[in-house]
Amino acid sequence: MDVKFLNPFVEAAVEVLKAEIGVNVQRGSLSLHQSALTTDDVTVLIHLVGQVYGVVMYGMNTETGIRFVSQILGQEFTTFDSLAQSGVAELGNVISGRATIKFSQAGYASNISPPTLISGRGVQISTLDFPRIVVPLQTNLGELTVHLALRENRNGKVEEFVALTPAAKGS
Amino acid sequence: MNVKFLNPFVEAAYEVLRAETGMDIHRGELRLEQGMYVTDDVTVILSLVGAVEGTVFYSMNRKTAVRFASIMMGENLSELDGLAQSGIAEIGNVITGRASMKLSENGYESNISTPSLILGKGASISTLDYPRLVVPLITDGGSVEIHLALREGKRGLKTPQIPIPAAGSVTG
Numbered sequence: 001m002d003v004k005f006l007n008p009f010v011e012a013a014v015e016v017l018k019a020e021i022g023v024n025v026q027r028g029s030l031s032l033h034q035s036a037l038t039t040d041d042v043t044v045l046i047h048l049v050g051q052v053y054g055v056v057m058y059g060m061n062t063e064t065g066i067r068f069v070s071q072i073l074g075q076e077f078t079t080f081d082s083l084a085q086s087g088v089a090e091l092g093n094v095i096s097g098r099a100t101i102k103f104s105q106a107g108y109a110s111n112i113s114p115p116t117l118i119s120g121r122g123v124q125i126s127t128l129d130f131p132r133i134v135v136p137l138q139t140n141l142g143e144l145t146v147h148l149a150l151r152e153n154r155n156g157k158v159e160e161f162v163a164l165t166p167a168a169k170g171s
Numbered sequence: 172m173n174v175k176f177l178n179p180f181v182e183a184a185y186e187v188l189r190a191e192t193g194m195d196i197h198r199g200e201l202r203l204e205q206g207m208y209v210t211d212d213v214t215v216i217l218s219l220v221g222a223v224e225g226t227v228f229y230s231m232n233r234k235t236a237v238r239f240a241s242i243m244m245g246e247n248l249s250e251l252d253g254l255a256q257s258g259i260a261e262i263g264n265v266i267t268g269r270a271s272m273k274l275s276e277n278g279y280e281s282n283i284s285t286p287s288l289i290l291g292k293g294a295s296i297s298t299l300d301y302p303r304l305v306v307p308l309i310t311d312g313g314s315v316e317i318h319l320a321l322r323e324g325k326r327g328l329k330t331p332q333i334p335i336p337a338a339g340s341v342t343g
Contacts (some may be wrong), residue, residue, distance in 0.1 A: 113218030123291030
């Protein structure tokens, strides 16, 4: 995977965690993995489609998820219920959305899919022939692990389109 | 979920499974699910982005996956190794690609993501506020369930568009 896709995600994650949760983030050491990811308690999975494509996953344990959501939604959660799940998924959504804005400023247009949440420790998620860069982000509320399996779409140049005007459509 | 997104997937799955495996396929009873999906052994997961957006997954048990992969690759695989995994992911990719072509013929243009593969029974997958339409497809080689959690994209039906020709591509 191209390392230039890493920084937009790390920056976006640091900014969003700071703004939404009010925590400072320390980046752990990066690693590159070829094999399948073995899930932690909670994994948010989001696909990217466009000039940068692939999959991004955010993993954390349940306690971290609960603490994050309590901060985001401003109420104390004790169980990881459906509201908490949607809060964590939204966190992944916002970080990825912000990262794709940074990509598009760098000239790589891409769109993100709606988030999917996978709960349950110990299943494997394979990105097949996409290697994964793993970035651990430590906060004082727990650790968020970002997994990036992204590629540049070299031949799939995004086509430029003009919309037909209603008049032209009718003729 | 809008039911008009269902048929393109069912047709595509029929056509692809039939062409790739040569088996007869029967459709089981449809159902709509709101809660979490508890995974079977193998789940291929893909997303759609565009005028239709959301997530599609294809789930099956290990035996069915190995059987399909063996037929596709033309060799007798005994376990779900890397080759078999990529074969199964490819089936999901081809079905979804074909379905998205059919959707775009109906005016819903969308792009599909790369497939990801979830291996392991018992995890829960939530599509959050997207309900899932589940279509079981029964074949001689085992059954595959298609889960569709799709909705009309924020941009809705795309307006008719024509591509701008690249500069210099028009020759006298």
